[in-house]
Amino acid sequence: MKIVACYSNKGGVGKTATSVNLAHALARAGRRVLLCDLDPQGASGFYFRVKPSKKLGDDRFFTDVKRFTDAIRGSDFDGLDILPANMSFRDFDIFLSRMKNSRSRLKKALKAAQGDYDVVLLDCPPNISALSENVFRASDAVVVPVIPTTLSERTFEQLVDFFRDEKLPRKKIVAFFSMAQATKKLHAETAERLRKAHPKRFVDVTVPFSTEVEKMGVHRAPVATFAKSSPATEAYDALWRAVAERL
Amino acid sequence: MSETFITDGAGGAALRRVGVGKARVVPRGDEERAPATLHDTFDGALAAAGLLLVAAGDGLWLVGLPEGPVHQADAEPGFVQDMNEGPVTAALRPRVPALRRLIPVADATLARQAMALIDDEGKTLVRVAVCAVSTGHGSATVLTLSPLRGYDRPHARLRAALDPLGDPEAALTALRPPAMRYTAKPPVDIAADMPARKAATLLARTHLSVARANERGIVADHDTEFLHDYRVNLRKVRSVVSLFTGVWSEKDTTRLKDRFRALMAPTGPLRDLDVHLLDRDRYMEMVPEALRPGIVALFDDFAKERAAAQAALARHLESDDYAREAAALEALLASAKRLKPGPAADVPVAPFAQDLIWSRYRKVCKRAARIDDATPDEEVHALRIHCKKLRYLMEFFAPVFGPSEVKPLVKALKGLQDTLGAFNDAAVQQDALRAVLERLPRRGAARIEIATSIGALLTVLAQRQAEGRARVASSFAAFDSPETRAGFADLFHRGKEAA
Numbered sequence: 001m002k003i004v005a006c007y008s009n010k011g012g013v014g015k016t017a018t019s020v021n022l023a024h025a026l027a028r029a030g031r032r033v034l035l036c037d038l039d040p041q042g043a044s045g046f047y048f049r050v051k052p053s054k055k056l057g058d059d060r061f062f063t064d065v066k067r068f069t070d071a072i073r074g075s076d077f078d079g080l081d082i083l084p085a086n087m088s089f090r091d092f093d094i095f096l097s098r099m100k101n102s103r104s105r106l107k108k109a110l111k112a113a114q115g116d117y118d119v120v121l122l123d124c125p126p127n128i129s130a131l132s133e134n135v136f137r138a139s140d141a142v143v144v145p146v147i148p149t150t151l152s153e154r155t156f157e158q159l160v161d162f163f164r165d166e167k168l169p170r171k172k173i174v175a176f177f178s179m180a181q182a183t184k185k186l187h188a189e190t191a192e193r194l195r196k197a198h199p200k201r202f203v204d205v206t207v208p209f210s211t212e213v214e215k216m217g218v219h220r221a222p223v224a225t226f227a228k229s230s231p232a233t234e235a236y237d238a239l240w241r242a243v244a245e246r247l
Numbered sequence: 248m249s250e251t252f253i254t255d256g257a258g259g260a261a262l263r264r265v266g267v268g269k270a271r272v273v274p275r276g277d278e279e280r281a282p283a284t285l286h287d288t289f290d291g292a293l294a295a296a297g298l299l300l301v302a303a304g305d306g307l308w309l310v311g312l313p314e315g316p317v318h319q320a321d322a323e324p325g326f327v328q329d330m331n332e333g334p335v336t337a338a339l340r341p342r343v344p345a346l347r348r349l350i351p352v353a354d355a356t357l358a359r360q361a362m363a364l365i366d367d368e369g370k371t372l373v374r375v376a377v378c379a380v381s382t383g384h385g386s387a388t389v390l391t392l393s394p395l396r397g398y399d400r401p402h403a404r405l406r407a408a409l410d411p412l413g414d415p416e417a418a419l420t421a422l423r424p425p426a427m428r429y430t431a432k433p434p435v436d437i438a439a440d441m442p443a444r445k446a447a448t449l450l451a452r453t454h455l456s457v458a459r460a461n462e463r464g465i466v467a468d469h470d471t472e473f474l475h476d477y478r479v480n481l482r483k484v485r486s487v488v489s490l491f492t493g494v495w496s497e498k499d500t501t502r503l504k505d506r507f508r509a510l511m512a513p514t515g516p517l518r519d520l521d522v523h524l525l526d527r528d529r530y531m532e533m534v535p536e537a538l539r540p541g542i543v544a545l546f547d548d549f550a551k552e553r554a555a556a557q558a559a560l561a562r563h564l565e566s567d568d569y570a571r572e573a574a575a576l577e578a579l580l581a582s583a584k585r586l587k588p589g590p591a592a593d594v595p596v597a598p599f600a601q602d603l604i605w606s607r608y609r610k611v612c613k614r615a616a617r618i619d620d621a622t623p624d625e626e627v628h629a630l631r632i633h634c635k636k637l638r639y640l641m642e643f644f645a646p647v648f649g650p651s652e653v654k655p656l657v658k659a660l661k662g663l664q665d666t667l668g669a670f671n672d673a674a675v676q677q678d679a680l681r682a683v684l685e686r687l688p689r690r691g692a693a694r695i696e697i698a699t700s701i702g703a704l705l706t707v708l709a710q711r712q713a714e715g716r717a718r719v720a721s722s723f724a725a726f727d728s729p730e731t732r733a734g735f736a737d738l739f740h741r742g743k744e745a746a
């Protein structure tokens with residue numbers, strides 16, 4: 001079982017879109033996937049039409065493994081289960097520290113609940129006040145969508161610095177370009193610069209800015225289900241392969 | 248865990264009407280409809296297991312398994328052991344007897360439709376695979392519910408809503424044309440106070456009709472079980488005629504005996520060859536490697552002979568003479584009054600059966616007790632015949648004495664019969680092989696090779712016969728237990744012991 005976090009210290013960069021499509025791509029490739037919707041807004045659950053758990057905001061939620069596994073819902077796609085949104089930030093932190101400290105216990109619990117997952121994917125909430133060290137420690141890979149703009153460049157540098165300062169293994173970072181616009185000269189230049197500065201952090205995947213991805217909200221389904229051969233679908237396919245390679 | 252329900256043809260429509268709170272059942276994608284052929288063994292082994300095997304343009308579909316329909320593209324129905332490996336073949340293997348061929352039952356239409364129970368946001372809660380098979384005779388719908396994780400409650404509610412749907416057995420039977428609704432052992436309702444003649448007629452008529460149901464399969468040569476069942480049932484008719492003493496006049500009884508013997512006689516050669524050929528692999532294992540080519544040559548001959556014997560029997564069964572005689576016998580048994588009554592005609596079945604079984608049982612015990620290592624083989628054979636007759640009588644009359652009471656006694660008897668059977672089969676096979684030796688061409692390398700192999704087989708068979716022979720005494724001792732004795736006395740000698 002591998003834990004993959006979709007994380008960014010910036011909001012609105014495509015974390016949820018990535019989580020949803022990455023989870024779907026992995027499941028289509030035969031992996032058993034659990035997508036944990038850690039955003040109290042329930043964004044990734046929304047795309048899978050899974051209602052948020054009624055236990056929303058219940059502090060004890062993640063202190064009890066059984067309640068954790070009972071909350072899991074099967075998605076409409078084979079091999080892909082969802083843990084709907086249902087916690088506060090505080091819970092999120094507790095949850096991650098538990099994962100970090102007793103991964104084998106989590107694994108055992110999931111196994112007992114017929115959830116012997118290959119990949120547990122975390123769709124992280126936006127605006128975590130501080131960089132959550134727990135996310136990085138618990139995860140085998142931290143997938144980071146980066147919009148190729150100057151502002152994003154700076155936040156990405158912060159993330160890498162944080163890893164360095166806290167002596168976290170930087171090779172866990174799997175960055176890619178998100179919402180890239182080919183027509184914008186600035187995007188191309190920024191991407192070029194970032195790749196050069198962090199050749200080992202960036203995989204060769206660029207998810208373009210795509211109306212198909214925007215339409216996910218209308219279809220309430222992963223992009224591959226309604227736009228099979230769109231560039232976005234292909235990009236998410238390339239992304240899962242790149243992530244799988246790093247695991 | 249998925250779960251499968253069989254309903255009648257209305258199952259799919261009923262599913263669409265089911266409401267579970269705000270959730271409802273909707274189709275997912277288009278219906279796939281294709282002409283197909285329903286297959287099963289003649290005796291409906293698959294139907295009995297709640298399964299439908301359908302051959303369509305895209306391959307085989309096996310419908311009714313708990314996990315849902317299973318598909319295999321590159322397989323043709325036949326003997327399972329001859330079918331290409333694949334998911335359908337694998338699922339069939341433990342469910343279809345090796346001796347039975349999967350044959351076409353009826354032309355059919357296979358309609359598959361994926362459906363889902365969805366909630367008010369369009370989320371799937373339970374997947375439902377709908378497979379409808381219809382033939383010109385009836386239709387059945389097979390629903391497989393696959394719950395999604397975390398949606399146990401809507402699943403339970405959907406199940407409950409579907410529970411009262413139709414009778415699965417009736418739906419599966421309805422798919423088959425009447426000629427394919429074969430039961431090898433139909434129940435024969437014999438009541439304790441029925442006159443013996445009536446019971447005899449009923450039994451003979453039933454077994455004759457079961458036998459006749461196999462004629463077409465023998466002619467088509469689907470598998471060897473048709474002839475086997477045909478003979479077993481004719482033998483049962485003959486047992487009724489010969490064992491139910493006094494139900495018919497002496498003259499009529501003799502006439503029936505002769506006519507049924509004559510009816511069965513043409514089937515002997517083919518059955519003997521079938522038995523040999525079915526034993527091919529066992530024979531091969533019995534002889535050393537070096538002699539196997541001889542066995543192969545021998546069996547090639549058997550196969551040729553069998554083809555000729557089969558053709559001859561098929562011609563016979565399709566002849567007007569045969570049809571006339573079989574129909575005439577059916578007519579004689581059509582009513583209990585056609586044949587002249589004998590002195591026991593009106594004796595109620597219960598005491599009539601008690602007398603027959605009890606005296607046969609005593610005969611078996613007396614003869615068996617005498618057997619030791621010095622007893623001639625003929626006496627062992629005679630004992631075997633008595634056991635067989637006793638077994639027939641017990642089975643014929645089981646409904647009168649309560650099947651559950653009779654069953655343990657039959658089981659005890661069967662133990663003894665198995666030993667005697669092994670002894671006898673070895674003897675019969677030796678005789679047959681000796682007959683083959685005599686028919687071999689006088690000269691030639693093939694002759695020597697085959698003769699040597701037969702020699703080896705005879706040795707093994709003689710050994711096996713001796714082994715069976717040596718076990719007779721201990722098998723009888725096992726049969727002759729105090730419980731079995733008490734059981735026989737209790738059921739078949741009630742109230743008479745004290746007297």
Ligand SMILES: Nc1ncnc2c1ncn2[C@@H]1O[C@H](COP(=O)(O)OP(=O)(O)O)[C@@H](O)[C@H]1O
Nearest residue numbers: 011012013014015016017179208209210213214
């Ligand atoms: N590749 C893309 N092309 C166009 N729009 C996108 C793309 N990725 C995400 N979006 C849109 O951007 C918004 C924010 O994306 P989201 O995945 O929710 O970001 P985050 O989870 O990082 O906050 C959403 O409206 C989403 O539809």
Ligand SMILES: [Mg+2]
Nearest residue numbers: 015016039043
């Ligand atoms: Mg989000």
